Amino acid sequence: MSFLKSASIAAPVLLASSPAFAMVDLPTQTLSLEVQFGAYLAVLLGTFLPVLFLINLYIQTESRKAGKAGGQDSE
DSSP, X not given: OOHHHHHHHHHHHHHHHSOGGGGSOOOOHHHHXXXXXXXXXXXXXXXXXXXXXXXXXHXXXXXXXXXXXXXXTOO
16 A cells, blocks of 8 residues: 555545634633623522512511511501
């Protein structure tokens, strides 16, 4: 088997095994650190809305307990 014949057989294998994205520039670190405003909004609303709901639920439950007890805070 000659060198040219073995090289012609190995060339497609080498080209097929190399990843296609190897020649593409990867994004820099500054690009990966950029955060969109919607992400901040989603985190804030996703945190504060359930917390406010639970606080409201607790206050409502405590006021119902006080109303059933008929104490000073029953009004």
